[in-house]
Amino acid sequence: MTTAGLSWFTVDAVGAAAPPDTGPLLLDLGDFGSDRTELVGAKAANLARASYAGLPVLPGFVVTTHAAARVRRGEQLPEQALRTRWKQLSGNGTRALIVRSSSVAEDSATSSMAGRFDSVLDVRGWDGFLDAVRQVVGSADAVGSDAPIAVLVQPMSTAQLGGVLFGLDPLTGDRRRLFASVVAGLPEEIVSGAATGTSVVLSRGLGRALETVGPQVPGLTAGLRYRLAALARRTRSVFGSPQDMEWLVDADGVLRLLQSRPVTAAAVPPRHSRPLGTAPIAETFPDALSTLERDLWQRPLDEGIRAALELSGAASRAVLSRPLVHSFGGRLAVDLAAIGAAPGPRRSWLDLIDPRTGLRKLRAAWRIGRLRTAYPMLVEDLVDQVDEQ
Template identity: 50%
Template sequence: SSMAGRFTSVLGVGGWDEFTDAVRAVMQSAEAVRDASGDAGPMAVLVQRQIDARRGGVMFGVDPVTGSTRHVVVEVVPSGPETLVGGTAVADHYVLTRRGRIERATLTGESPRLDGTLRRSLARMARRAERVFGAPQDIEWLVDSTDRLWLLQSRPVTAVATADEQRGSVLLGPGPLAETFPAALRPLEDDLWIPPLREGITRALHTSGAVSARTLERSPVVTTVGGWAAADLELIGVVEARSSLRRRVDPVAILRRLTTAWRVGRLRVAMPGLASDLVATVDRDLGEIPRLDTLTMEELVDLLDRSRRELATVHSYEVLVGILMIAQGTTSGAAVAVRALHDARSAGWNDEEVVSRAPVVLVLTAPALGVAPALPPEVQPRSGPVATLDQLDQREALRVRARWLQELLARAAEELGGRLVESATLPGVESIGDLALSELVDIANGGPAPGDLSERSAHEPGPPLPVSFRLTVAGDVRSASSSSHSRPDEHAAGIAAGGGRAVGVACHRSASRAPPKGAILVTRHLEPQLATVLGGLGGLVSETGSALSHLAILAREAGLPTVVGVPDALTRFPAGSRLMIDGHTGEVEVLEAPCEDAPRSMAEP
C-alpha cells in the first residue's frame, strides 16, 4: 500500500508553537496505522516550504481504470491538491497521451482549461518520475503564482487494472437487450431466455459469415452480469468495432469478406421463403400444444427443451433478416399490439382475456416469471389504418413469435415448479425462480432440491449496468463511458432514430404518472410499456436502445423525434429542462436549465 491519506498533513504553519503542534499531530497519526502484529512503525516528519497554489491537482502516470500505460491521467482544481485528495472538490479530468495531447476530458468549468505548455510539462514530469522511481507514479503537483510547476510528492500507483484484466475484454452493455429485459433476471429466467438468444445470434452471425469463427469464440455474445442482460456491443453493431490497417489489408480477411458477400447473396434470395415457413411452423406448433395442466411432468420437461430450441431458431432468423437488409414494411408489432389492446379495452375484456384472444399484446410487456403480463390500462393508438398481425413484415413477425415462445417457456416452467411445490418438493412458489433450469429438471426427474435454496431468495441482483463497460478477470464492471457527467451538457449526440426535430420540456418516467402532453421523455431503456404513451409525447431520448427496436419503429411511425444511445441522458437532461432534439442527426441540446419550481410530476424518476 502507498498509505495514501493515512497520515496527517498540516498546512499553513506559522511560528514555533504552531510548528511543534503540527509535528506532534503528524507523529500521533502514526499510532492509527499498525502492521499485522499490531505495532506502529517508525515515523519521519517531512518539513517543506509552503507554496501558494494558483491551481494544482493529482496526476497518475498510468490510467488506473484501464491499466493503459499509454495514457497519463490528470485532475485539476483551482487551488492546491489538498482539496482534491481530501474529497472536498470536484476536479476537471483529463486523459492525456504520454506527450500531453488530450484524448478525453470532463470539465466542470471551475478551472481554466489546461494549455498545451502545461499539459506537455505535466506529461514530461510523469515520464521523469517513472524513470527515477522505476514505476508509474501518483503525483501531487501545483502551479504557483509565477506559473512555475512544482512536484509536491510522488508515490507508486498501487490500484491499477492489470494488463491481464483488460487484455481481450470485450465492450459490453445493455444495448437493445434492455428493451426486452428491462429488469434484472432471476436464475431460472436467465436460463430460459438468454441461452436461446445467445445461440440464435451466434448461429446467424456464423451462417452469414459476418463475423469470423475466432471472433465468435472469443465473445460472450450475450450474457448476464449481476442478473442484468448485456451484449457484445461491437459484435452486434451498436458501436463500431476497431479495425487496424493490417486487418483491413490482410488477404485472409479480404477472402473472407468476398466469401461472405457470395453467401449473403444466396441467403438473400432464399431467406424470405425460409422466414415465412418458420413463422407458419411456430404458429402450428403453438396451436397444437394442449393445456399445460393436462401435460405430465415428462411432457413439460420435453416442452421446455423443444421451445428453447425453437426460440433460438426464431432469434437466428430474425437476426439474419436484419443482416441481409431484406426490404421491410413500415408497421411494427408494437403498433399492431397497441391497436389490438385499444380494441380489447373498448370491448371490455379483462387482461387474461386480452392475452388469450389477442396474444400480440405480449410485445408490449417484458417477459417475467411468476407474474401475469402487466398490460397498461390506457393506450393511445396511432391514427389511421394499422396493419394486422398477418400483414407484418418478416422481421416483425419473427419478433412477435419470439415473445410468444418466451411466454410459453415462462408458463411451462411455472406449471412444472408449481407441481413440485404442491408435492412439497419445493418450499414455495417464490423459490422457483431461484433455481437453474437444470436444477428444476433434475428435481422434476426425482432429484433433491438444492440445500441452499432457501438462502438464495436473500441474494439481491447487482446494480444496473453502465451503458458500456468491460469486465475484469475478477468479474468487476469497469465503465467504458467516455465520461461521467456531474452536470448537464449543453449538447450531446446519440443515434438518430428518426422523426424530425422537436423542442419541449424534459420529463423522466414515473410509474404513477403519465408524461405531460408534448413532453420530451428521457428514459434509461426503450421498454415495451412505453409504446402506450408515445402518442402524447413531443420527443423521446434514451440512454440505450437501437434505431431498429420496436419502440423506435413505432416512434418513427408516429413522427415522434427519437434519439437513442445517449450516455448518461438522465443525468445530463434533468426533468424540467427545455430540450431540442433532432431525430435525423441524433443531436440533443439543452436550451434552458430546469426551473427550481418545476412540477414534481416531471422530477420523479
C-alpha cells in the same frame, strides 16, 4: 550526545539515562541519506530522489523515523535544531507550512496506503507547527500501524491548478496513454474526495488531449499538458516504472511535483484482461436480479449483443467466441471492450497488418447493404402476414 548541533539527553521513568536512537533526527531533502526510506519514509525518500534528478520539487526537511519514534514514546523533539529549520522554511513564521506523513509502509508498488495517515495544511506559528508534527506522528498509532513513520515539512503553496497524474492509463494499463485529474486549486481537493476534477487522457509524447470528461478548466492549456507528459516521462525514467503523482502549478506558473509513488499493482488491470461495466444496460437492469430473472435475461442479452456485433462486423471470431454478458452477485455487466465502450488489450503489430479485420468489415457492409435494400419488402410481407391472420 550532540546531534545536528543539539545536545540531547533523556531520562526514563525510573530516572536512569536513556540512550538516544542512533541515526539523524532531522534531514533536509537535499542532505545525504534523505533518499533512504528507513530514515525518512517512502514519500520523502521519493521526493529526495526526484530532487537529486532535477525534478521541480519544493524544498523541505524531514523529522526522521528516529525522531518520530521519540515522539511516539512521549519524549520531546530536538527544539533548537528543529526551530532553526522551521525559521528557515517558514520565514520565521511568516509563511504557512504543510506537515505531511511519510511512513515506511506508504507508497510502495503494492499498496499506497493513501489517506491512511494525517497531513496538516496551512500550519502557522511555532506552537501550531509542533502540534501538527505530533498529530501526524500520532496518526500512525491511531490506525494501529507499527511501521516507522517520519514527518515531511514543506512550504504551503498557492495553487492555480492542481491534480493527480498517472504515468499510464489506469483503466487499461496502456503505457502509451497518461491519465490526469485536474482541479482549480490544490490537489488535496481531489485526493480527499472533496472534488472529482476534470479527467483528461493524454498522449505520452506531446500530451495531446485524447479524451476529456468534466467541465473545462481554465489554465489547462496545450503547454501545461505537454509539461505534464514530460513530468510523467521523467519520473518514469528516475524511478524505473510509471508513477502516480500529485502536482500543482504555483502562483508563478511553475509546475511542482508534490508526490511520486509507483502505480500500485491493484490499479493496473492484469495483462490481456478486458474491462466490464454496467453502463450500457444500467437503465434496463438497475438492480440485482434474482436467479430466475438472471436465467431469463442473461443468455438472450448475450446472444443479442453477439448477433449485433457479428452482423456489423465490429468484433472478431475470437471476441464472439467468449461470453459478452457476465453476472456478479446478480448484477449484469457487459464486455465494454467488445462493444467499443472502452479500449481493449493493447494490439500487437501483427494485428495492425492482419487483413481479416478489413475483410470482415467489408463483408458486414455488404450484408447490411442487402438488408437495407430488402427491408421495405420484408416489412410489407410482415404486414400482409399480420393482415391474413
